[in-house]
Structures are given as structure tokens and as C-alpha cells.
Amino acid sequence: MQYHLNGFNPGDPDIHPPAFQWRDGSGALPDTVDVLIAGCGPAGLCLAAQLAAVPEIRTMIVEPKLGPMEKGQADGISVRSMEMFQAFGFAEKVKRESVRINESTFWTPKSDNPDHIYRAGRVQDVEDGMSEMPHVLINQARVQELFLDIMRNAPTRLEPDYGFKLVDVKVDPAVEDYPATITLERTGTDREGQRETVRARYVAGCDGARSNVRRSIGGALHGDAARQAWGVMDVLAVTDFPDYRMKALIQSGNGGTMLILPREGGYLVRHYVELESLGDEERAADRGLTIDDIIARAQQIIAPYSFDVKDVVWWSIYEIGHRLTDKFDDVPEDEVATRNPCVMLAGDACHTHSPKAGQGMNVSMGDTFNLGWKLISVLTGRADPSLLHSYTRERWAAAKGLVEFDHQWSRVVGTRLEDDTEEDLPRFAREFIKNLHYTSGLTIQYEPSALIGEATHQALACGFDIGMRFHSAPVIRLADAKPMQLGHTVEADARWRVFAFAGAGDAGQGGGAINALCTFLENAPDSPVRRHAREAEDIDAVIDVRAVFQQSFRHLDYGAMPFMLRPHKGRFGLCDYEKVFCADLKCGDDIFEMRGINRERGCIVIVRPDQHVANILPLDAHSQLAEFFTGFLLAA
Numbered sequence: 109m110q111y112h113l114n115g116f117n118p119g120d121p122d123i124h125p126p127a128f129q130w131r132d133g134s135g136a137l138p139d140t141v142d143v144l145i146a147g148c149g150p151a152g153l154c155l156a157a158q159l160a161a162v163p164e165i166r167t168m169i170v171e172p173k174l175g176p177m178e179k180g181q182a183d184g185i186s187v188r189s190m191e192m193f194q195a196f197g198f199a200e201k202v203k204r205e206s207v208r209i210n211e212s213t214f215w216t217p218k219s220d221n222p223d224h225i226y227r228a229g230r231v232q233d234v235e236d237g238m239s240e241m242p243h244v245l246i247n248q249a250r251v252q253e254l255f256l257d258i259m260r261n262a263p264t265r266l267e268p269d270y271g272f273k274l275v276d277v278k279v280d281p282a283v284e285d286y287p288a289t290i291t292l293e294r295t296g297t298d299r300e301g302q303r304e305t306v307r308a309r310y311v312a313g314c315d316g317a318r319s320n321v322r323r324s325i326g327g328a329l330h331g332d333a334a335r336q337a338w339g340v341m342d343v344l345a346v347t348d349f350p351d352y353r354m355k356a357l358i359q360s361g362n363g364g365t366m367l368i369l370p371r372e373g374g375y376l377v378r379h380y381v382e383l384e385s386l387g388d389e390e391r392a393a394d395r396g397l398t399i400d401d402i403i404a405r406a407q408q409i410i411a412p413y414s415f416d417v418k419d420v421v422w423w424s425i426y427e428i429g430h431r432l433t434d435k436f437d438d439v440p441e442d443e444v445a446t447r448n449p450c451v452m453l454a455g456d457a458c459h460t461h462s463p464k465a466g467q468g469m470n471v472s473m474g475d476t477f478n479l480g481w482k483l484i485s486v487l488t489g490r491a492d493p494s495l496l497h498s499y500t501r502e503r504w505a506a507a508k509g510l511v512e513f514d515h516q517w518s519r520v521v522g523t524r525l526e527d528d529t530e531e532d533l534p535r536f537a538r539e540f541i542k543n544l545h546y547t548s549g550l551t552i553q554y555e556p557s558a559l560i561g562e563a564t565h566q567a568l569a570c571g572f573d574i575g576m577r578f579h580s581a582p583v584i585r586l587a588d589a590k591p592m593q594l595g596h597t598v599e600a601d602a603r604w605r606v607f608a609f610a611g612a613g614d615a616g617q618g619g620g621a622i623n624a625l626c627t628f629l630e631n632a633p634d635s636p637v638r639r640h641a642r643e644a645e646d647i648d649a650v651i652d653v654r655a656v657f658q659q660s661f662r663h664l665d666y667g668a669m670p671f672m673l674r675p676h677k678g679r680f681g682l683c684d685y686e687k688v689f690c691a692d693l694k695c696g697d698d699i700f701e702m703r704g705i706n707r708e709r710g711c712i713v714i715v716r717p718d719q720h721v722a723n724i725l726p727l728d729a730h731s732q733l734a735e736f737f738t739g740f741l742l743a744a
Contacts, residue, residue, distance in 0.1 A: 109197070110686065113678040120261075122197065127163030127263035137269070137304050138168065140286050142487055144308040145169040146274040146321050148176065150248065151455030151472040152314035153255035157196060158480030158600055160262035165487050167266055168306065172273035172295045176256065177249040179342065180422040182469035183371060183378055185251070187234060188549025188577060189470045190241035191719060192477055195600040198254045199241065206244035206372045209233045213351045214537035215358040222361030224412045229533045231541050233355060237702075238548060240580055240593050246372045248469055271296035275303065277311055277324040279438055279450050285309070287450050310483060310496075311451045314476065317431075319457035325438040327453065329460060331431030331511065337383040337395060338462075339402030341423040344375055349413040352377060357536060363408035376421065381406050386427060399423045430515040432507055433458045436475075436500040448493040449500070452479055459507035461514035470549050471510050475503050481602040481717035490640065490650065491740055502554045513546055550577065554720060558739040561714075561723030568711035569609065569724050571703030578715045582697040584661045586669075587685035591692060594699065595719070597654060602717045604737075608655045608727060609700065611710035615659060616669045616688075621710060621727040622655055626670035628730045629653060636737035637672075642744040646677040648684070651737070657690040658700055658707065664690060 111121040131138060143159055145152045148171035159167040185193075185202065193199040213230040217223070234243050259266040276291040286307035294302045313321025317329070349356075349368075356368040364382035371378055381402050384395060399420055407415045435441070436458050437449035455472030479499050485491035517539065533541075545551050553575040554560045560575045571579060580595025598605055614620040629637045630647075640650045655673050657664055666674075666688060673687045691698045700707055712733060714722040725732050 110684075113682060114680070122257075123261045124161075124263045126265055129265065130166050137292070137306055138166070140166075140307045141168045142166045142308065143168070143310045143312060143483060144274075144288070144290055144306060145312045145314060146319075147171060147314035147316060147455075147457075148173070148252065148268050148270075149314055149316065149455060149472065150182070150251060150255075150469045151457075151476045152312065153252050153259070154473040155312055155314065155454070155476035155480050155483075156266060156268075157255045157258040157262075158476075158484065158602070160259040160264045160266035161601065162484055162488065163263045165264075165484065167264065168269060168308075169266070170269045170272040170274060170292060172271070174271050174296060176268075176270075177252055179247060179249055180424065182248040183245045183369065184467075184470070185244045185246060186467070186470045186547065186549035187239040187241045187243055188552075189473055190244065191239060191577065191580070191595065192473065192600075193254075194241070194596055195598055195719060196255075196258060197599070198258070201254065202244060202246060202251075203242065205250065206246035207353075207370050207374075209243045209245060209355045209370075212355040212357065212540065214534060214540070215351075215356060216534050217359075217361035225358055225360055225410070227351065229537045230354075231537070233544075234548060235544060238545070238550065240595075243548065245369055245378075250372075251469070274313075274315060274320050277313075277321055277451060279325070281447055281450075309450070309487070312476070312479065312483075313451065313453045313457045314455050314472075315457055317456040317460045319453065321451060322433060322453055322457050325451050325453075327433045327435065327458070329431035329433050329458075331429065331460075332515075336385055337397065337425060337427055339381045339383050339397065339399075339405070339423065339425050340378065341381070341399065341402050341406075342371065342376055342378050342421040343417045344419040344421065345377065346416045346418060347410070347414055349410055349415065357540070358409055359534065359536060360409040360411070363405060363411070366406055366409045379406055381409070383425070397425050429460050430462070430511045431460045432504075432511045436504050436507075437496070439497070444497060449496040452496070452499055454479060454503075458504075459511055461511055462517075467510055467514065467547065467549075471507065474506065474549070474552070477600075477718050478503055480600075484602040485741075490742060492742060495740055498557060498559055501557065502559075505555070506552045509552075513543070517543065552576065559716065559722060560720075561725075561736060563724075565711065565724045565726060565729075567706070568709060568726065569703055569705045569713055571705070572713050572721045572724060574721050574724060576721060578713070578719050578721050579703065581699040581702045582692040582695065583656060583689040583699055584692050584694070585686060586657075586661050586664055586666050586688040586690055589661050591695070594656065594689060597652075597686070598715055598717075598719050600717070603648070604651045604717060604722075605715040606651055606653045606733070607713045607715065608653065609705050609710045609713065610655060610657045611706075611727065612658065612708050614710065615657065615664055616655070616673070622657075623670050625712070625727055625730065626653070626655075626672035630670070630672045632730070632734075634731070634734045636734050636741070639734070639743050640737060640741045645744075647672070647675045648677070650741070654687045654689065656699060657688070659690055660693045661690050664688075 215225045216228045272292045288308045353370045367380040369378040438451035454475035580593045583594045712725040
């Protein structure tokens with residue numbers, strides 16, 4: 109990480125100098141805010157953590173509960189979410205505290221004794237080369253605490269307003285400034301039921317499946333339920349089941365299905381336990397099921413192994429539902445051309461599904477990771493408010509794919525063994541293996557738009573799929589010979605990245621393609637770097653340009669690199685030494701080979717603030733590069 113740019117800052121570099129505090133600390137609600145976020149779940153806090161870094165954006169996040177979550181709910185973190193955590197700066201902390209899932213095992217009844225289970229197969233949980241990040245499990249509450257840490261250490265020192273329930277949102281499209289009027293109701297015991305109003309430019313509804321924000325804009329969840337009750341419990345238990353610290357999926361002969369997930373800390377384990385089928389109009393709560401029912405069914409499923417629960421940390425009973433709302437914002441389809449979004453939905457407020465595929469928290473954070481940089485771009489005047497239409501277009505398609513996948517997967521998990529006629533792995537194991545890339549969060553691909561280019565030049569870097577997440581690879585940083593991951597240079601700071609991959613023989617010298625590109629970006633009137641950065645800002649304030657060369661770091665001269673790759677920044681004009689990289693030839697992890705980059709020609713890879721590949725262009729496509737950015741960024 110970089111700090112000390114504008115002077116020496118002692119202490120923890122994650123604690124940023126405070127900006128002007130626009131709230132007085134009295135607890136009184138403001139009359140107006142730029143963004144009001146409803147809900148302190150993963151979606152809401154992921155959004156708040158991004159907005160908190162921008163002092164000029166006045167953000168408020170409200171939560172009906174009186175304090176932060178401590179236990180329960182989601183626990184699975186996909187490799188894609190871990191890549192996102194890296195951008196926020198806490199992936200290493202999560203890796204240290206969490207449990208890493210290395211293997212998944214599959215258990216079915218013995219043919220000669222259906223009441224007893226045996227291990228029918230096992231598989232590596234994350235394929236080699238899929239990501240530099242692992243699949244881990246950790247308490248949702250801990251993830252939320254890490255986002256809260258970012259918020260309270262950000263320049264704005266953003267803290268949630270606990271004890272406030274969003275009751276209603278009314279939007280007046282004719283009002284240009286603060287068009288949303290939000291009614292909040294206090295839930296604390298001292299002033300419970302008291303209502304107050306706040307006006308906002310934008311509202312983010314991250315308030316769960318029973319979202320009042322969604323209801324206020326006329327949205328509804330559509331879909332179906334599997335009519336099956338499931339229990340979930342986090343327990344400390346003693347068992348002789350041999351895969352108790354593996355991810356294990358068990359289908360028993362007569363007890364149903366159970367998913368076992370080891371949890372952080374070495375002792376805690378989560379169990380998802382199939383309970384009873386429900387009638388057409390019946391809800392799980394109607395059965396009066398208790399933790400004793402969950403434990404008894406788990407003991408039946410895991411036979412002949414013993415299972416003695418010593419302590420129940422958290423438990424719940426739920427029914428599977430697969431539902432999706434029509435739109436993730438408040439603009440009717442027939443008004444898209446004339447009206448911009450004011451209210452956006454995220455997470456369970458716009459899509460619900462079972463927890464068994466481990467996608468709920470991950471996709472919810474993906475929603476607001478997409479939304480955050482767009483709101484920042486609009487509120488800081490770098491993009492037109494029409495940019496926000498792209499949120500629904502991109503994330504609704506992602507959620508639709510999730511709901512359809514989870515609908516299918518839930519039924520596969522519940523498939524009775526007599527329906528499985530294959531002789532090798534059981535069907536649920538085969539389906540699990542087939543869907544590894546999906547459950548890792550790596551299959552989302554945004555369609556061509558102003559933010560995603562056509563695949564005209566995809567062949568220049570076939571391993572960086574346009575529209576999909578930027579697949580990191582090892583490199584060596586030239587200035588200090590540091591081995592690192594190139595993707596880790598993409599931070600959650602709302603900036604765009606332009607990675608210039610040099611062609612054969614190019615060492616940054618005059619007359620080469622990298623030098624020509626840098627000269628254009630530094631000096632040309634239509635340079636996107638110059639056009640979109642303000643006069644007093646550093647040259648990389650909006651678009652961060654970096655280069656990757658094919659040669660070994662010992663065969664390159666840092667001092668000969670173009671100025672664009674050695675920019676001087678901040679109030680002292682200090683040199684930024686972290687813009688130039690080369691292939692890691694020492695370890696043999698050549699990024700050009702790994703990602704199919706054309707060695708002769710090289711290329712430009714444009715990466716969005718949310719780590720998705722936006723476009724691939726030839727190194728000499730200077731005008732096309734400029735035109736791409738003018739498609740959504742305003743001139744400074």
C-alpha cells in the first residue's frame with residue numbers, strides 16, 4: 109500500500125486523516141443526505157465502505173437493530189468475493205481468520221446397508237489456476253465488522269445509525285435536488301415508534317427480503333418455493349465422522365440431506381439439515397420445529413457415526429424460495445429514456461434463494477460493489493446520472509442467473525437416490541463439480557454497453573474475457589523487484605485502470621508502442637487521462653495507467669520509462685514508483701503466456717473500478733481509447 113504522499117503520517121496507515129465532519133455528533137438526523145442506505149447487511153456495508161472514502165459525499169446508513177450483528181446467517185466467501193476483499197484491503201485478514209475449504213466430499217448410503225453412509229467421492233474445491241484467492245468460510249458478522257472498520261477509519265468516519273427502520277420512500281421525479289423523501293421510525297426503547305424524515309439524492313434499499321424500499325417503489329419478488337423446511341445450526345460438537353473439517357454433502361437413505369461446513373476457529377461447524385416437506389400453503393414456522401428437531405435429524409442422517417452436540421451457538425429454520433424482482437431501480441421501463449434512477453435495490457431486497465450454494469452474501473456484495481463506483485462517479489460530477497441505468501441492466505441479469513442456478517441446484521441436492529442411475533459419482537457430486545466456476549463467482553459476464561466494449565480485439569488477450577472479472581496473474585514490480593499479483597493494484601477507489609502490455613522487444617524506449625501510448629496520454633488534447641482529471645488533481649486521479657513488459661526486471665531500465673509511468677504526484681511532487689511491471693520469469697509464471705496476450709503486438713486492457721474487464725484494444729488505438737472513456741465520463 110502507498111501512503112506518506114503528502115507528508116509523513118505516523119501510526120496505522122489504514123486510518124485516514126479525518127475530513128470535515130458534516131454531522132455534529134448529537135444524534136440528530138440531518139435534513140438532507142446524498143445517499144441513504146437502508147440496511148447494515150453485507151450489501152449495505154459494502155456500499156457504505158466505498159462511499160465513506162469520499163469526503164464530499166454525505167452518506168447515511170440506517171439499521172433497525174440496535175447494534176451490529178454478532179453471529180449467524182451467511183458464512184461462505186467465494187474466491188470472487190475474496191478478490192473484492194483484496195481491493196478493500198482486508199483479504200489477508202480474512203485468510204488468517206477464516207477456514208479454507210480445500211476439499212469437498214460426498215456421502216451416500218451403503219448399498220448393502222442403506223441406513224449407513226459412506227464416502228462416495230471427493231473433489232478439490234477450487235481448481236488450480238482459477239484464482240489466486242481461496243474459498244473460505246467465516247461468520248457474516250465478522251465480514252460486516254471489517255466493512256465497519258473501513259467506514260470508521262475513512263476520512264468521513266462513517267458510523268451506522270442503529271435503531272432506525274426505513275418505513276417508506278417517496279420520490280418526486282420533478283424535484284432535481286433531493287427528490288427522495290424517506291420516513292424513518294425509531295426502534296429503540298426510549299423513543300420507539302417516533303417518526304422522522306430525511307431527504308436524499310439517492311436511496312439504496314439493502315433492507316432484506318421484506319424490503320420496505322422495494323415496496324415503496326412498487327416492486328415485488330416473483331418466483332416459487334420448494335416447499336421444503338431446512339434447519340441450519342452452528343454448533344460445537346463431538347463426533348467420529350471422519351470429514352468433519354471438510355465441506356461434506358451427505359445424502360442418507362431415509363433421513364434426508366445434510367451439508368456440513370467447518371467454520372473459523374478450528375472447532376465451530378455449521379450444518380444445513382433437510383427437515384420436512386411443506387404443504388402448498390404451509391410455512392416452516394407452522395410446524396413448530398425446534399433445535400432439537402434439527403439435531404435429531406442430523407444424528408439420523410450421519411449414522412452410523414455419532415454426533416453429540418455440546419453447545420448451540422446459533423440456529424434457524426427456513427424454507428427455500430427462489431424469487432427475483434422485475435427491476436433493481438425505481439424507473440419504469442417506459443420512462444428509462446427520460447428519467448434517471450433515484451432508488452436502487454440490492455441483495456435480498458431484489459433476489460432471494462437458498463443458502464446451500466453459498467451465493468447469497470457474495471452476490472449481494474457484488475451488487476453494491478457494482479453500484480458504489482457508479483454513485484461516486486455521478487455524485488462527484490465525473491459521470492452523468494444516466495450512468496445509474498447500467499446498474500439494473502448488469503446486476504438483474506446476474507441475479508437472474510443465480511436464481512435459476514439455485515433453483516436447479518436445490519432440486520439436485522434433494523434428489524432421491526433411487527432417481528440417480530449413474531454408476532460413478534452420485535448426481536449431486538457430478539453437478540457440484542460441473543458448477544465449480546459458477547459457485548466460485550467467476551462466471552458473471554456483463555454484456556456490451558458504454559461500459560463494456562465489443563469483443564473486436566479479444567484475441568489480443570484471450571485470457572482476459574471482456575465483461576468478466578480481471579483474472580490476476582503474478583508479475584514483478586520493476587522499481588523494487590517485488591513479486592506480486594497484478595490484479596492487486598486494482599483497489600476499491602472508484603478509479604479505472606489501463607494496463608498496457610508491451611509487445612516483443614518493447615522496453616519503453618522512444619519509438620516503441622508503449623512510449624507512443626504514454627506520450628499520447630500525457631500530452632494529447634484528447635487524452636482521456638488529461639480530459640477527465642481536474643487541474644489540481646494527480647494525473648492518475650481518474651484513470652490509473654500501468655505497463656507490463658515481457659523482459660526480466662534485470663533487463664529493463666526504470667529510469668528510461670516514459671513520464672506517464674513515473675508520474676510525480678501530491679503536494680511535494682513525489683515519484684510514484686509502482687506503475688511498471690514485468691513478467692515473473694524467475695518463477696516461470698509468465699503473465700503473457702498465462703493470459704494469452706499477443707506477444708508480438710501487445711495490447712491495452714481496460715479494467716473497471718469493480719475489477720471487470722471493460723475493453724481490449726491494440727496499443728496504437730489511441731483514438732478508440734479516448735472514445736471509450738468519453739462514452740460515460742464527463743470532461744473535467
